[in-house]
Amino acid sequence: MKRVLDVLRQNMQRFVSGEELAKAAAISRSAIWKQVNQLKKLGYQIEAVPHKGYCLTGIAPALHPFEIETGLRTVLFGKTIYYKSQVDSTNHWARELAGQGAREGTLVLAESQTQGKGRMGRSWVSTAGKGIWASLILCPQIDVARLAGITTLTAVAMAQAIFETTGLQVQLKWPNDLVFNGRKLAGILAECCGEMDRIQYFILGIGLNVNQAVTDFPAEIISRATSLKILLKRREDLARVPILQEFLFFLEQHYLTLAANGNAVAIDYARRHSATLGQRVVIDQGFGKILSGTAEALDDDGSLRLRTAFGTSKVFTGDIMKPLPGKVTHGTDSASGGNDL
Ligand code: BTN
Secondary structure, eight states, X not given: OHHHXXXXXXXXXXXXXXXXXXXXXXXXXXXXXXXXXXXXXXXXXXXXXXXXXXXXXEOOSSOOHXXXXXXXXXXXXXXXXXXXXXXXXXXXXXXXXXXXXXXXXXXXXXXXXXXXXXXXXXXXXXXXXXXXXXXXXXXXXXOGGGGTTHHHHHHHHHHHHHHHHHOOOOEEETTTEEEETTEEEEEEEEEXXXXXXXXXXXXXXXXXXXXXXXXXXXXXXXXXXXOHXXXXXXXXXXXXXXXXXXXXXXXXXXXXXXXXXOOHHHHHHHHHTBSSTTSEEEEEOSTTOEEEEEEEEEOTTSOEEEEETTEEEEEOSOEXXXXXXXXXXXXXXXXXXXXXX
């Protein structure tokens, strides 16, 4: 099917005869007809006219692997792609695939998730076709300590991809959310499997709100969430494929650099576009542990240096809550249900 699509794409808006297509794809003319119908089902607009042949007039808006592979500038990431229109969670599916031996860089995608997962046990609203809901399988061969900043690098790669494809400069909310004027645009959920000192595989789940209108968000998060379409005031939907391709490209570069010599450049990007540094913050670390202080610096390993009443501490993980009024209480529950700030 890919060969047929490639030929049609090279001749976009022009008719290609059935005979020519059959020759180029090395299959029979009836097989061409079947494949064209399959492509149409995937959302490609193809005109079929007797004695003229087939003409591709529109590309599928879906995140179909064919589209992602075409023009992808990576050597490792996205070289194998699994795609479904609906799954429970791409992170679940990626875990299963990793357990079955899927290779490093495998990308798992869905148009919608029925049980999209967020950090700290929250859920992630994943409306069909409106965002990028993806998970990447990584099998890092490096020291676990050097992996701590991987989610920050992922957020940096996503911010760079957004800037490259739309010109919009978003901010990073530590440890790994993308925000614009305080509203959440994207989140990252990293899960790992292995032993303390030897990671078997890592699942990097990425959720980016792309084409939602305000009314697509559930009432509970409407005031805190946003999408690229809303921020850019676009009438038409944005193409998701180039954003995903750029993201994979930037992330692969940061990942390969991480293994080689650290990520000073990417971490510096995170510092320059941080929504957190210099702010007074309250950090929920789960299990009732709450820290509060001023976010003083972002260290090269992605950890946050927090100046508290008792001195400076290095914080590796947590969730920044809105500053609490009055005294910081222990055991505060910040789980408020999905795509949360
Ligand atoms: C967060 O900010 O809480 C992290 C959200 C991560 C959502 C993505 S969507 C694709 C992948 N699959 C999941 O179930 N979750 C992540």
